[in-house]
Amino acid sequence: MTDIPTTDEPTIEGFIAFVHNVMGVPTGAQPDDTTCENAFGLAQDLAFPEIRRVSTRLYRSAVYNLAASFLVQMAPDAENSSPPHFWQNLRNKLGISGFAPGIIQSSSDNGTSQTWAIPEGFKNLSLADLDALKNPWGRAYIAIAQQYGTLWALR
Structure with a gap:
């Protein structure tokens, strides 16, 4: 088992360790280096940079979690992956391919009705x-990003 490096700055090596140790991706289903680098690079480009001013540890966590989210969305299954179709099955389980135009605010039928309050941040x-x-x-x-700013609709 590879330990996640303890440097405060996010690194590709730290992200790969995160994929194995935190996400729990089996060794036989690990994505290739290019896929990991793309997900990590996107996360570095898009993670809210003001988090770093508060805590470099939180920023590292934010980058790794955002990169993991991108990885789930984009990682292809290798022909000989073990277990087979790991990424496809994970995307199906999480409903990644379904379109969600927003959050349900209310629903009703002839006998019942309910409304959920939509949090301001959503x-x-x-x-x-x-x-x-x-x-x-x-x-x-x-959750981390919403604590620290209003960029990208996070309030």
Whole structure:
């Protein structure tokens, strides 16, 4: 088992260790280096940079969780992956391919009715934010980012 490096700055090596140790991706289903690098690079480009001013540890966690969310959305299954179709099965389980235009605010039928209050922070989520909410790593990123700013509709 590879330990996650303890440097405060996010690294590709730290992300790969995160994929194995935190996400629990089996060794036989690990994505190739290019896929990991793409997911990690996107997360570095898009993670809310103000988090770093508060805590480099939180920023590292935010980058790794956002990269994991991207990885779930994009990782292909290798022909000989073990278990077979790991990424496809994970995307199906999480409902990644389904379109979610927003959050249900109310529903009713002839005998019942209910309405959920929409938290203020959810009212202006982007499509990328809604996609991130479909997996636990994206939700972890959004939870961290919403604590620190209003960029990308995070309030």
